Amino acid sequence: xxxxxxxxxxxxxxxxxxxxxxxxxxxxxxxxxxxxxxxxxxxxxxxxxxxxxxxxxxxxxxxxxxxxxxxxxxxxxxxxxxxxxxxxxxxxxxxxxxxxxxxxxxxxxxxxxxxxxxxxxxxxxxxxxxxxxxxxxxxxxxxxxxxxxxxxxxxxxxxxxxxxxxxxxxxxxxxxxxxxxxxxxxxxxxxxxxxxxxxxxxxxxxxxxxxxxxxxxxxxxxxxxxxxxxxxxxxxxxxxxxxxxxxxxxxxxxxxxxxxxxxxxxxxxxxxxxxxxxxxxxxxxxxxxxxxxxxxxxxxxxxxxxxxxxxxxxxxxxxxxxxxxxxxxxxxxxxxxxxxxxxxxxxxxxxxxxxxxxxxxxxxxxxxxxxxxxxxxxxxxxxxxxxxxxxxxxxxxxxxxxxxxxxxxxxxxxxxxxxxxxxxxxxxxxxxxxxxxxxxxxxxxxxxxxxxxxxxxxxxxxxxxxxxxxxxxxxxxxxxxxxxxxxxxxxxxxxxxxxxxxxxxxxxxxxxxxxxxxxxxxxxxxxxxxxxxxxxxxx
Numbered sequence: 001x002x003x004x005x006x007x008x009x010x011x012x013x014x015x016x017x018x019x020x021x022x023x024x025x026x027x028x029x030x031x032x033x034x035x036x037x038x039x040x041x042x043x044x045x046x047x048x049x050x051x052x053x054x055x056x057x058x059x060x061x062x063x064x065x066x067x068x069x070x071x072x073x074x075x076x077x078x079x080x081x082x083x084x085x086x087x088x089x090x091x092x093x094x095x096x097x098x099x100x101x102x103x104x105x106x107x108x109x110x111x112x113x114x115x116x117x118x119x120x121x122x123x124x125x126x127x128x129x130x131x132x133x134x135x136x137x138x139x140x141x142x143x144x145x146x147x148x149x150x151x152x153x154x155x156x157x158x159x160x161x162x163x164x165x166x167x168x169x170x171x172x173x174x175x176x177x178x179x180x181x182x183x184x185x186x187x188x189x190x191x192x193x194x195x196x197x198x199x200x201x202x203x204x205x206x207x208x209x210x211x212x213x214x215x216x217x218x219x220x221x222x223x224x225x226x227x228x229x230x231x232x233x234x235x236x237x238x239x240x241x242x243x244x245x246x247x248x249x250x251x252x253x254x255x256x257x258x259x260x261x262x263x264x265x266x267x268x269x270x271x272x273x274x275x276x277x278x279x280x281x282x283x284x285x286x287x288x289x290x291x292x293x294x295x296x297x298x299x300x301x302x303x304x305x306x307x308x309x310x311x312x313x314x315x316x317x318x319x320x321x322x323x324x325x326x327x328x329x330x331x332x333x334x335x336x337x338x339x340x341x342x343x344x345x346x347x348x349x350x351x352x353x354x355x356x357x358x359x360x361x362x363x364x365x366x367x368x369x370x371x372x373x374x375x376x377x378x379x380x381x382x383x384x385x386x387x388x389x390x391x392x393x394x395x396x397x398x399x400x401x402x403x404x405x406x407x408x409x410x411x412x413x414x415x416x417x418x419x420x421x422x423x424x425x426x427x428x429x430x431x432x433x434x435x436x437x438x439x440x441x442x443x444x445x446x447x448x449x450x451x452x453x454x455x456x457x458x459x460x461x462x463x464x465x466x467x468x469x470x471x472x473x474x475x476x477x478x479x480x481x482x483x484x485x486x487x488x489x490x491x492x493x494x495x496x497x498x499x500x501x502x503x504x505x506x507x508x509x510x511x512x513x514x515x516x517x518x519x520x521x522x523x524x525x526x527x528x529x530x531x532x533x534x535x536x537x538x539x
Contacts, residue, residue: 034500037089041076041517048077074519093500095444101466101474105417105447105459106199106247108277108299115376116302116369125368130360134339140364141338145330147371151295151314154382155273156286159322161315161329163362167274170294170313171205171241173326173357177292177317178239178268179209180324180354187266189238195224196453197246199272211238218453222248222408222419229258233265243272244288245279245415247451248408249393249459259289268292268320276300277463278390278416281383291318297363301370312366323352328361388464392471393418396460399475403482407454416463422456427488431456434485436495436503441477 029036044050062068078086095102102109120126128140148160164170175192182189192206195216203213214232219225224242240262244252252258259269271285271293277300285293297303297312304310317325327350328340340361346353377385390413397418401409405423408414422431435445435458447459460478462471484492494503 033092034498035089035092036500037086037093039517040078040086041519043082043086044076044078046072046074046076046519050077050079050082100443101462101470102444103446103460103462103474104444105249105419105450105461106275107447108275108296108416108461108463110277110463111465112302112304112369113373113376116372117304119372120365120368122368125364128364135337138338141330141340143364143371144361144367145332145338147367147374148314148330150371150374151316154280154284155290155293155295155316156284157290157293157316158286158319159317159325161317161325161357162367163326163328163357163360164294164313164315165358165363166311167272167294167296167299167313168201168205169311169357170296170315171201171270171272172209173313173315174270174292174294174317174321175205175209175211175239175241176354176357177315177321177324177326178270180352181268181321182238184324184352189236189267191236192238193229193232193240195229195240195242195246197222197224197248197250197451198241198243199247199274200450202241202243202270202272206239206241216240218248221411222246222250222453223252223411224254224258226254226258226261230261233261233267235266237262237265237267239268239270239291241270241272243275244285245275247459248411248453249397249414249417249419250408250411251279251415255288263289274299275416278386278393280386281379282386286316286318291321292316297366297370302373303366303369310363310366312363312370314362323350324354325350326355326357327353328356330361385464389416389462390414392462392464392466393460395468395471396462396475400478400482403479403486404458417459417461419451419454420458420460421454422458422485425456425485425488427490429485429488429490429492431458433492433495434458434481437481437484437492438478439496440498441481443474443477 023031097109097111124137124139125143128137134141144162148162151160152158161173164173190212191214192203192211193214193216194203194206196218203215206213216229216232217225223246229240240258242252242255242258244255246252262269268291269289271288271290273285273293273295276295280300292315294313294315295301297314298310303312315325327346328342329350330338331341332338341350343356374382393414393416397406397409397414400406400418400420404420406419407421407423408419422429422434425431425434431448435448438445447457447461449457450459451457462474466474481492491497496503
């Protein structure tokens with residue numbers, strides 16, 4: 001464990017950083033290929049255009065019927081090369097999974113094979129219309145059905161709803177099915193229990209569905225306090241929502257015991273499956289007593305992640321909840337063809353459904369990517385995905401626990417992510433300062449200040465797609481910044497120093513965001529109080 005890694009770092013060896021690399025200023029503001037890019041409105045005014053158009057005949061007729069534009073459109077006028085260059089230069093300021101390790105915890109930001117992207121763009125999938133007659137989209141329905149069968153097999157659950165379009169959407173789907181099941185037996189329960197180690201969307205979903213939410217504390221090992229949960233169970237408890245593996249990066253060892261206790265009290269069990277990547281192929285949630293669980297296809301099963309979508313959150317159901325699953329769903333007929341069970345046919349054999357989650361069936365591109373990923377790996381490959389993800393997370397945990405507080409390192413092996421805290425930082429430095437310093441090292445920061453059970457929490461999830469060399473490089477960088485934080489290095493207070501923008505006033509940005517361009521006043525001098533470019537976040 002004390003051997004040097006691929007980056008030359010040996011555990012316990014101090015790492016020094018040279019802060020004298022800023023150099024002299026440049027006329028353009030550019031630093032070689034680190035380009036100082038203005039806003040698009042600063043590149044061209046709103047009175048110019050990048051296209052030459054002939055003057056229209058004065059007094060000529062048009063076909064706009066009184067809908068002519070009454071004032072300037074207010075868009076910048078750039079030529080095509082200028083526009084392409086602007087957005088290309090901006091793209092260079094973005095961090096991406098194709099640039100380096102993306103350590104966001106509980107988010108599973110892993111490489112997505114390009115083969116799956118190619119499959120998603122095949123004609124017939126990419127241009128599949130949701131209103132196309134079912135007989136013309138048999139291949140697409142076949143993909144949805146086969147993927148659903150895989151998800152049922154991997155989770156040990158008898159039913160699946162493919163239509164939810166995100167993880168939180170899937171959570172709502174599961175909770176609505178739980179409510180429908182309780183109402184069907186005339187049992188109007190009002191409370192959902194959410195452990196402190198659950199994802200923040202869990203209590204939000206329960207509240208959105210009309211339930212009262214109560215917290216269940218974590219024990220000293222970072223897992224659900226079973227005694228506290230058992231003491232709260234009663235005739236008013238509708239369900240418990242548990243994230244497993246949880247947000248402390250730990251597997252809930254008492255899950256089966258918890259499920260049995262909840263069921264004995266008349267409640268149902270929802271499992272947040274966002275961290276399924278850590279157990280896929282190794283654990284079937286159905287065997288643990290789960291009644292409903294969403295699966296983030298855009299995390300575990302290869303979909304471009306981030307930027308507001310696209311996402312997909314299918315939900316698997318136990319026998320107790322299967323009759324209440326939403327419409328529509330794909331059904332295979334005896335002749336091998338497929339059709340959609342909709343409201344018109346649901347009364348025949350799915351009369352207890354709680355209704356629809358969305359207008360159409362789901363995200364076709366997500367389904368094709370996920371099925372391609374599953375078929376490429378096979379059952380044994382999916383099992384290795386989980387094993388490698390857990391191995392990588394434990395490598396990070398054990399490589400950093402001597403320089404970063406690791407509050408649950410004593411709890412045994414972590415699962416998909418390593419959890420650290422800010423205990424021991426000197427000079428008033430915080431987790432935010434460490435994260436800004438990590439940007440200078442060329443890495444996107446990890447998830448910060450979550451879960452709330454750890455002060456100054458830092459969650460790191462490397463996933464299975466990182467090599468040992470890339471892990472060693474990240475560990476070396478994080479060790480360096482952690483050592484500076486413990487030593488009270490005040491240069492971290494002004495980090496990042498080498499990013500395209502200096503540290504922003506995040507409080508002001510959150511409370512008084514400026515989201516739209518406004519033309520400056522038409523005067524020769526900017527009015528008092530107008531922020532300069534550097535004050536808005538420039539160099």
